Amino acid sequence: xxxxxxxxxxxGQWHRIRAGSVPHQRLAELGFLPMEKVKVLRRSWFGKGxxxxxxxxxxxxxxxxxxxxVSLEPTA
Amino acid sequence: xxxSSTINVSGLAQNTLALLGNPNCGKTVLFNRLTGSQQKxxxxxxxxxDMKRGLMKTSAGRAVSVLDLPGTYSLxxxxxxxxxxxxxxxxxxxxxxxxxxxxxxxxxxRLRRGLRLVAALQRVRVPMVVVLNMMDRVRxxxxxxxxxxxEQVLGVPVVEATGIHxxxxxxxxxxxxxxxxxxxxxxxxxxxxxxSAATLTDDQQAQVWLRQAGQEAPLTEHRGxxxxxxxxxxxxxxxxxxxxxxxxxxxxxxxxxxxxMGLIEEATALLxxxxxxxxxxxxxxxxxxxxxxxxxxxxxxxLPQILILFLFILMLEESGYLPRAALLLDRLMGSLGLxxxxxxxxxxxxxxxxxxxxxxxxxxxxxxxxxxxxIAPLMTCSARLPVYALLIGAFIPNRQVWGLGLQGLVxxxxxxxxxxxxxxxAWAVKQWGGSQASAQLMMELPDYHWxxxxxxxxxxxxxxxxxxxxxxGIILALTVILWFLSTFPQAPAGFSGAAxxxxxxxxxxxxxxxxxxxxxxxxxxxxxLIPSLAAREVVVSALGTVYALxxxxxxxxxxxxxxIASDWSLATGLSLLVWFVFAPQCLATLxxxxxxxxxxxxxxxxxxxxxxxxxxxxxxxxRVAS
Numbered sequence: 270x271x272x273x274x275x276x277x278x279x280x281g282q283w284h285r286i287r288a289g290s291v292p293h294q295r296l297a298e299l300g301f302l303p304m305e306k307v308k309v310l311r312r313s314w315f316g317k318g319x320x321x322x323x324x325x326x327x328x329x330x331x332x333x334x335x336x337x338x339v340s341l342e343p344t345a
Numbered sequence: 346x347x348x349s350s351t352i353n354v355s356g357l358a359q360n361t362l363a364l365l366g367n368p369n370c371g372k373t374v375l376f377n378r379l380t381g382s383q384q385k386x387x388x389x390x391x392x393x394x395d396m397k398r399g400l401m402k403t404s405a406g407r408a409v410s411v412l413d414l415p416g417t418y419s420l421x422x423x424x425x426x427x428x429x430x431x432x433x434x435x436x437x438x439x440x441x442x443x444x445x446x447x448x449x450x451x452x453x454x455r456l457r458r459g460l461r462l463v464a465a466l467q468r469v470r471v472p473m474v475v476v477l478n479m480m481d482r483v484r485x486x487x488x489x490x491x492x493x494x495x496e497q498v499l500g501v502p503v504v505e506a507t508g509i510h511x512x513x514x515x516x517x518x519x520x521x522x523x524x525x526x527x528x529x530x531x532x533x534x535x536x537x538x539x540x541s542a543a544t545l546t547d548d549q550q551a552q553v554w555l556r557q558a559g560q561e562a563p564l565t566e567h568r569g570x571x572x573x574x575x576x577x578x579x580x581x582x583x584x585x586x587x588x589x590x591x592x593x594x595x596x597x598x599x600x601x602x603x604x605x606m607g608l609i610e611e612a613t614a615l616l617x618x619x620x621x622x623x624x625x626x627x628x629x630x631x632x633x634x635x636x637x638x639x640x641x642x643x644x645x646x647x648l649p650q651i652l653i654l655f656l657f658i659l660m661l662e663e664s665g666y667l668p669r670a671a672l673l674l675d676r677l678m679g680s681l682g683l684x685x686x687x688x689x690x691x692x693x694x695x696x697x698x699x700x701x702x703x704x705x706x707x708x709x710x711x712x713x714x715x716x717x718x719x720i721a722p723l724m725t726c727s728a729r730l731p732v733y734a735l736l737i738g739a740f741i742p743n744r745q746v747w748g749l750g751l752q753g754l755v756x757x758x759x760x761x762x763x764x765x766x767x768x769x770x771a772w773a774v775k776q777w778g779g780s781q782a783s784a785q786l787m788m789e790l791p792d793y794h795w796x797x798x799x800x801x802x803x804x805x806x807x808x809x810x811x812x813x814x815x816x817x818g819i820i821l822a823l824t825v826i827l828w829f830l831s832t833f834p835q836a837p838a839g840f841s842g843a844a845x846x847x848x849x850x851x852x853x854x855x856x857x858x859x860x861x862x863x864x865x866x867x868x869x870x871x872x873x874l875i876p877s878l879a880a881r882e883v884v885v886s887a888l889g890t891v892y893a894l895x896x897x898x899x900x901x902x903x904x905x906x907x908x909i910a911s912d913w914s915l916a917t918g919l920s921l922l923v924w925f926v927f928a929p930q931c932l933a934t935l936x937x938x939x940x941x942x943x944x945x946x947x948x949x950x951x952x953x954x955x956x957x958x959x960x961x962x963x964x965x966x967x968r969v970a971s
Binding site: 314317 | 671679787
């Protein structure tokens with residue numbers, strides 16, 4: 270099952286942000302750019318709260334709605 | 346150490362250097378190292394939201410004025426604090442002219458995003474140098490970055506620096522002696538392209554540079570931080586740690602502050618005694634003792650508590666923990682239409698709402714920022730403490746309930762009442778505002794590291810100085826004005842009542858008493874509420890003045906308590922206690938709100954809302970208790 274966006278990504282697995290996707294401006298400035306490596310480190314509040322996400326070498330907290338804006342390359 | 350030699354900060358340095366960089370790139374540490382104690386904060390800063398200006402010396406001894414700008418990820422400002430940084434560097438700021446040179450601070454472990462900023466600045470031809478910071482961490486991984494090669498690739502001077510060693514800034518100081526760096530350039534007002542397309546272009550440029558400099562292989566992540574997060578972000582252990590920390594902070598604010606507060610009170614009393622003995626009876630003595638000394642002492646006494654709270658906030662911020670706490674509370678805040686970002690301003694508001702309101706600048710979402718500003722004054726600030734202490738001491742019996750002191754429980758209850766009210770107000774605004782898009786979180790969680798004493802102390806010193814300057818001035822002025830109002834016109838000989846009843850303040854109080862009668866306040870309270878518009882704690886010394894006591898400082902409090910206990914009913918005491926949970930009267934807070942949001946609509950609305958809440962809550966308390 271290919272992963273579509275960062276909100277649904279499995280914890281602890283590296284993904285790539287989809288090439289050619291037009292990113293949300295603020296997310297792009299933070300480093301969520303096409304082809305960049307991302308990994309969900311944890312989901313707070315028993316999976317219901319904000320996501321802790323590593324992008325490149327930095328870690329960010331994103332709300333689920335924000336993580337949903339990041340489309341990922343389909344996994345093999 | 347080159348920073349120890351004194352430089353005259355007031356003298357104008359010809360050359361201005363702006364420090365720009367991503368958040369958490371170690372910019373402020375570098376700034377502290379460059380300027381030492383030779384710095385000034387333009388405004389009441391909560392948590393690094395303001396522009397700081399300092400003076401440094403180059404290796405040849407030339408003075409350079411340095412600006413420490415808020416961290417930013419790009420030149421498209423997402424929040425108010427980023428807007429400050431971008432405006433200054435691009436020469437759009439009204440507060441300061443464009444800096445002659447901009448130093449872009451790069452976190453060497455996160456080169457790519459720093460280089461995006463360099464690329465954006467190059468597009469608009471901002472004169473710059475690049476400073477490679479945190480190289481120790483790169484070397485810790487057995488890696489190296491060749492600054493010469495990077496310099497060739499970027500086409501701008503590159504220098505390595507670190508804020509954590511005394512000699513860490515020597516290379517930068519030497520470089521700043523190069524006269525070619527300071528050539529005045531005709532400022533071109535190039536249009537800045539923004540939007541995600543521009544970010545993508547900048548990122549492509551950054552990647553090209555990285556390849557050319559041989560730095561495309563990524564560094565490994567900070568494993569220690571991720572291990573700590575396993576515990577500190579856990580919904581059970583993380584929340585326990587957060588609650589324990591908050592409990593310890595509030596314990597410390599009360600327990601540690603007791604001794605210095607006692608000292609300040611004693612010193613004030615001693616000074617008043619001295620002036621009392623030296624000066625002949627008369628108006629001047631009255632003004633000095635009852636007005637100036639009581640006023641200044643009344644402000645100084647809160648400094649220890651404010652400093653202790655800020656000590657903890659600064660240490661938590663420096664260590665990287667604060668954004669984690671904000672993340673833990675994000676879900677709760679989300680249900681109120683806010684985000685975890687509101688936590689830091691609200692925590693600061695327990696010391697004083699003013700730095701808290703200024704710290705809301707880091708909240709990009711306009712509506713979330715307004716709601717945070719609206720509820721910040723409901724957090725029990727330290728100015729309410731002396732009022733609570735006086736009233737609790739006078740009306741709440743000192744006995745044990747379930748093994749706990751009743752007075753302490755009531756105090757805790759008042760804090761809780763404030764928080765619950767804030768939650769209700771935020772919730773009501775959310776309901777009334779309808780279904781809006783939820784506030785943005787998108788918050789970086791920096792690596793953990795030990796806070797450094799020098800940086801914490803500099804931050805603490807700045808906050809203390811600004812508190813005394815801005816808040817102290819207002820309180821002093823209003824205390825003196827109250828003294829005038831309650832002294833003039835002077836009662837004629839043979840006037841039967843207390844002298845104050847004849848004065849302007851007395852007459853105003855009688856007029857206002859009509860308004861406050863339904864909630865149980867007598868005319869003396871009504872008079873005392875007027876000067877407490879300046880600062881809530883002034884109500885204590887104002888009641889003292891009104892009750893025509895001649896003691897000062899702490900003595901006012903202790904002598905006043907039995908007096909009001911016998912003069913007021915229990916219902917009046919409780920009603921006044923509840924009044925101060927909402928107490929809208931803090932002009933300094935309202936003035937800061939006006940400055941932050943621009944315009945009087947918001948502060949006026951806030952004053953009306955808080956006044957209505959205070960009146961309603963006091964009315965209910967008075968009815969139930971009597």
